[in-house]
Amino acid sequence: MPDTLPADSIGLVTPQQAHFDEPLALACGKTLPAYDLVYETYGTLNVERSNAILICHALSGHHHAAGYHSMDERKPGWWDAHIGPGKTIDTNRFFVVSLNNLGGCHGTTGPCSANPETGRQWGPDFPVMTVGDWVNSQARLADRLGIQRFAAVVGGSLGGMQVLQWSLAYPERIANAVVIAATPRLSAQNIAFNEVARQAIRSDPDFHDGWYAEHGTMPKRGLKLARMVGHITYLSEHSMGAKFGRDLRSDELNFGYDVEFQVESYLRYQGDMFSTAFDANTYLLMTKALDYFDPAASHGGDLAAALASASCPFLVVSFSTDWRFAPERSRELVDALVRAGKPVSYAEIDSQHGHDAFLLPDTRYQAVFGGFMNRVAHDIARAEEK
Amino acid sequence: MPDTLPADSIGLVTPQQAHFDEPLALACGKTLPAYDLVYETYGTLNVERSNAILICHALSGHHHAAGYHSMDERKPGWWDAHIGPGKTIDTNRFFVVSLNNLGGCHGTTGPCSANPETGRQWGPDFPVMTVGDWVNSQARLADRLGIQRFAAVVGGSLGGMQVLQWSLAYPERIANAVVIAATPRLSAQNIAFNEVARQAIRSDPDFHDGWYAEHGTMPKRGLKLARMVGHITYLSEHSMGAKFGRDLRSDELNFGYDVEFQVESYLRYQGDMFSTAFDANTYLLMTKALDYFDPAASHGGDLAAALASASCPFLVVSFSTDWRFAPERSRELVDALVRAGKPVSYAEIDSQHGHDAFLLPDTRYQAVFGGFMNRVAHDIARAEEK
Numbered sequence A, B: 001m002p003d004t005l006p007a008d009s010i011g012l013v014t015p016q017q018a019h020f021d022e023p024l025a026l027a028c029g030k031t032l033p034a035y036d037l038v039y040e041t042y043g044t045l046n047v048e049r050s051n052a053i054l055i056c057h058a059l060s061g062h063h064h065a066a067g068y069h070s071m072d073e074r075k076p077g078w079w080d081a082h083i084g085p086g087k088t089i090d091t092n093r094f095f096v097v098s099l100n101n102l103g104g105c106h107g108t109t110g111p112c113s114a115n116p117e118t119g120r121q122w123g124p125d126f127p128v129m130t131v132g133d134w135v136n137s138q139a140r141l142a143d144r145l146g147i148q149r150f151a152a153v154v155g156g157s158l159g160g161m162q163v164l165q166w167s168l169a170y171p172e173r174i175a176n177a178v179v180i181a182a183t184p185r186l187s188a189q190n191i192a193f194n195e196v197a198r199q200a201i202r203s204d205p206d207f208h209d210g211w212y213a214e215h216g217t218m219p220k221r222g223l224k225l226a227r228m229v230g231h232i233t234y235l236s237e238h239s240m241g242a243k244f245g246r247d248l249r250s251d252e253l254n255f256g257y258d259v260e261f262q263v264e265s266y267l268r269y270q271g272d273m274f275s276t277a278f279d280a281n282t283y284l285l286m287t288k289a290l291d292y293f294d295p296a297a298s299h300g301g302d303l304a305a306a307l308a309s310a311s312c313p314f315l316v317v318s319f320s321t322d323w324r325f326a327p328e329r330s331r332e333l334v335d336a337l338v339r340a341g342k343p344v345s346y347a348e349i350d351s352q353h354g355h356d357a358f359l360l361p362d363t364r365y366q367a368v369f370g371g372f373m374n375r376v377a378h379d380i381a382r383a384e385e386k
Helices: A131-144 A158-169 A188-202 A220-234 A237-244 A262-277 A280-292 A295-299 A303-309 A327-339 A354-359 A363-385 B131-144 B158-169 B188-202 B220-234 B237-244 B262-277 B280-292 B303-309 B327-339 B354-359 B363-385
Strands: A016-020 A035-042 A052-056 A095-099 A152-156 A177-180 A314-319 A344-349 B016-020 B035-042 B052-056 B095-099 B152-156 B177-180 B314-319 B344-349
Touching (some): A016 A131, A052 A131, A052 A158, A095 A131, A152 A158, A158 A177, A158 A280, A158 A295, A158 A303, A177 A363, A188 A220, A188 A280, A188 B220, A188 B237, A188 B262, A220 A262, A220 A280, A220 A354, A220 B188, A237 A262, A237 B188, A262 B188, A295 A303, A303 A327, A314 A327, A314 A354, A314 A363, A344 A363, B035 B131, B052 B131, B052 B158, B095 B131, B131 B280, B158 B177, B158 B280, B158 B303, B177 B363, B188 B280, B220 B262, B220 B280, B220 B354, B314 B327, B314 B354, B314 B363, B327 B344, B344 B363
Parallel strands (some): A052 A095, A052 A152, A152 A177, A177 A314, A314 A344, B052 B095, B152 B177, B177 B314
Antiparallel strands (some): A016 A035, A035 A095, B016 B035, B035 B095
16 A cells, blocks of 8 residues: 555555454254454444444455555455445445454354354354344344344345345334445356365365364465456456466466466466455355355245335446346346336446446446435435424 | 157267377477277268268367267267257268367377387376377377268367368368368467466476376366366356356355355356366367368468368358457468369358357358258269269
């Protein structure tokens, strides 16, 4: 990071931790006896406690969405492009809450935490989480923070699924929903890619059925492969082509298996970085939460029927070259919202950046997203005036 | 296979083997001192030796393109839908030659063969092959069979690249070119998927830097993953969805990592079958041949300039839902052929089957492909009359 913080940065932030002693019943049938949630907040909660925005993270995300943890931190939080003073999610107006979900590996209780029953790491015994479980735990965090109702719940990708779940499970506690680059359920192809990632991790001899910590190993090979294949699905064919094309690392073909093309070098690097920074059991669990999410399933596949309980306005955003969760998947959600008679705005943003576009700055994306958030801020101000 | 052979099957076929003592200089700078090519032929070579069709295979293909090796064989050759009496490539009219390429693992000299210099398996010392090397070896097989000029060279996917190479390297020896579901060069995304497959194989502890045979192991985990990720790219999102959707293996979610969705079961099965039947070093080598193919590279990226040496009519075919080598990639080739002033017919076939569509029967595909081959047969007949 630079010597001075950028003017539109929320600046230095410190993660907080909330401990919950009340057991949490999970969709899988198990109960989490107690747990900690790690979270960050940006901005100030107003007196009416009406300006809170909840940020839900994606597959490999966490609570650190904006600002810097220290002046030495190389990069700001993962959504810093959109959260800060004067930004799309304006911390001069909103009180932003961003947490690490249960099962994560960034401080929140997860497979790396101690299992109170055994005293050793949960490891693979940590229960499989669902989007519904996460949203229930987020609602408890809201209680703890004294937030009865979020002005908006916002998320991209797997985060967008949590937003959708909020609108169905806690319609009275969510004033607005922003669902970005998401889908109401995974396709067979999505599940297939997740399954490749899981097989890569689980077939790594260093995985030891998930007890790698006790064996003093890390299934780095598997995690690296999982991340490489994931990464391909986050970029568009176009953005990969524009970034790397068929450029070679050196002037000549080496006719061997060392890195030859730039794209190989990039993928290996991304995979290596991830494999030492992320927990394998968490990765498995997050992919399962993705696979399972399907609110229409309990309504005979009728998404509009599933959405009947929702009551807030929606903003749905998709990106033209996103092939992980393509615009068609967002339109499926929009169509169902329309059929269910719910207020919804939809924007399909022209972008070359594939699924990753939801993380990046983009003029039209910011105009649409910022316009919606502006209206949310005005609603809060109007309510205060009364 | 059934008790009786289907009427439109070429019937029982027997692979043949040709030994070559003349060293083959390779693009990588090495020389293959001697080698064997395994091939099959269907139909009868006419007196003028003018009715020969060469079939070039794809990544995991081989010489067994049509018919059955025995009455016990469960499935016929890989292109049996299109090769046989009365079929698209009509063995009543054509003499079809189908070989296993160098570096393969189905009888042709490859990594599993003995290295004459050491007496042990070539293993990872087997030279990396290029599409150009293969075509040079195929030309020698043609010499051996007394075929001066093929009536057509035909192939899908990586096979289509070989057809293109034939038209450039041996324009006088190819009367017609049929390039199906191919591309004049891989994209960064294509290379990225190949690199994931290679990393999966090479990071398998049982790979032993390619010397697994000497260690009595097989890098099955890696090959399985490579095949799983490859398989996803062969199917369209639609065909995967239509075939499996979100169907579960059993009635309930198991909240664990056993097979849960049908698509997981299918992919694991495909991966397991492949991992015991295919050689890992061959798979690596084939992916490299794909990555390297780029005839425009030696012409400053100008594909039309590269095609200047071609002289035969082309048929180019693509499939609407093929996202491995999408229709745009075929159109790139067609546009360059047009710019180069070469005769070309192009058909984009509506299909739900993704890249795999080139292997399957389809009315319009067969009409276009069969119509072209019909004209090839008429040209042969007219030449005979003279």
